[in-house]
Amino acid sequence: MLVKHCVISALTRSTSHSPSSSSSTVLRRQQFLVRTLCASRTHLPKLIKAMSSTSEADAESVLRTVTPSLDPERHKGQAGKIAVIGGCREYTGAPYFAAISALKIGADLSHVFCTKDAAPVIKSYSPELIVHPVLEESYTISQFSEEEKRKVQDEVIGEVDKWMERFDCLVIGPGLGRDPFLLECVSKIMLLAKKFNVPFVVDGDGLLLVTNSIDLVKSYPLAVLTPNVNEYKRLVQKVLNCEVDEEKAEDQLRSLAKQIGGVTILRKGKTDLISNGEIVKSVSIYGSPRRCGGQGDILSGSVAVFLSWAQQLKSGPESPSESPAILGCIAASGLLRKAASLAFTKHKRSTLTSDIIECLGESLEDICPVS
């Protein structure tokens, strides 16, 4: 307890340090003490709070804080039930990557809601996923009257509705495509999630939908957006009505998140930047120079799991001061970077997304051993 107080005191004294002074003795000592303490798997909300005004997040420490201990008393579902909304005639890999990553990190159940064409393919990738062939694309209903189309839409929403309250988090967008009818259904699924207070992570073509209809996520504190460089550019143009300014990257991200009513945004890049309109955190540890497609899907599935775990902590006695969405983004960013780095060490230039997924378990165990 004495050691804890010393650390917190040391952290409080050193909160003015920027990342550029990370080589300072104080900060090095601070990081060492944080790691030492957190390795004991104790939740340290005060410690997280103490770090909140520094920019670079201690992703490993956050990851250890939010990851629940494995308790034999728990039963199926308690470690997380995730659902991915995505997968169409064209794209089937992305929803699979997001959904399987959620399981590999430790969720108990992972669902995918996709189109009828995509379902058999996604199912065939892995028997571990529960795949619902419920979404429809325009080409399957092109001969339908407006009334019939509305009926189909109602059926789609009905199918998702009956599952919604069981989910701890959704991932909306991996492999969604840009079909107008499909995107209209997905916008209604977002409304449904908000009605049930289910958090959601929006990625890929889900971000196209959101950029064009900001109200879908505006002021929903349980929404997380995970844009890549181009998706971020479009968001900034649409919401802030200007171009991306790398010199003021942190401020601009904060403004963007604030303008969308305090949603959490994880801006992917060489350094991942995370903000909810108030604080800004960065994660730049590890990483890999390989930019093979699909890594964003691992990230979105991971954010969903860590966010839902952090959400569980909220109701506990040691509730962290940061929001579950911020903690989820930091932990997921850290884990993906570690796994990508590990996969690159093993596979070098031929590293694929599946190789990174195979390294999620080992990376998690390195950072947060089960015993």
Next chain:
Amino acid sequence: MLVKHCVISALTRSTSHSPSSSSSTVLRRQQFLVRTLCASRTHLPKLIKAMSSTSEADAESVLRTVTPSLDPERHKGQAGKIAVIGGCREYTGAPYFAAISALKIGADLSHVFCTKDAAPVIKSYSPELIVHPVLEESYTISQFSEEEKRKVQDEVIGEVDKWMERFDCLVIGPGLGRDPFLLECVSKIMLLAKKFNVPFVVDGDGLLLVTNSIDLVKSYPLAVLTPNVNEYKRLVQKVLNCEVDEEKAEDQLRSLAKQIGGVTILRKGKTDLISNGEIVKSVSIYGSPRRCGGQGDILSGSVAVFLSWAQQLKSGPESPSESPAILGCIAASGLLRKAASLAFTKHKRSTLTSDIIECLGESLEDICPVS
């Protein structure tokens, strides 16, 4: 022979020991002697009988007792022909897990009877399975008249009928779904199995069917139900008209099984409890804290195999005193726990059901080596 008698005598003297006194010298010696003897692969029915009044079953010993020796004289099919009834548009992983587990344990042939939609996907998981696309869901026959629907139902039952007497055990329920037409067909398949005296294990949505129509299994001694925490709760409410009482867990399970006419129930949990309305056995060895979906499917497939092997013993010279259903449940519970424990050691938090299936063979070999 002298050694055997000494063991049985020692066991008879110590039957009053509860699991809590498992550290006692007598019980330790007893367990050591049982293991030593059973490692010689001799069937020891009297020994099993002697252990029947203790609550914790010696799952390893039971597993060795029921597992047949591998005899080059035997031909295809003699080590077990299992069929899984399950798999629909929504669920394809569960029947695969049950069916492939049966093969991995040592069954010779493993069939799956599923819907036409599910068949290609389940086939794609493994060329080892024989997958029959014969079941129908309501949506494929929604335009049919009542007479046409009856005709479809007759065809479905006809397809299963022509295979039924070849099977040593069925697993009814993994990935079955809740479609009313499908469940009606499955209730007729249960009647068919009873007509041919084919044992069956009911799990997943098969338990929903049984809970709503207890007569389907009532007083059928070759029926095994394998409910999880929620399925058990519904069974207790429906049959005993009360809530689950954890303080009297063993007595309540015994009453439940007795009330359903002596079917065998394996209540899954941190400790697995098994009863046929007379005795109650528990299995609590090994295990893993991971609760990823699909482990119940491994269990149901395993019970089917061990039950059918125990059934073969019945007709032999050293018939065990316990029922094949009880022995099947004990052996399956023990093996799944061992495999889950082994998989968890290797994969930690990222352990998935497929990883556990991959450990079935090694676990079986550890407990019951082929030579």
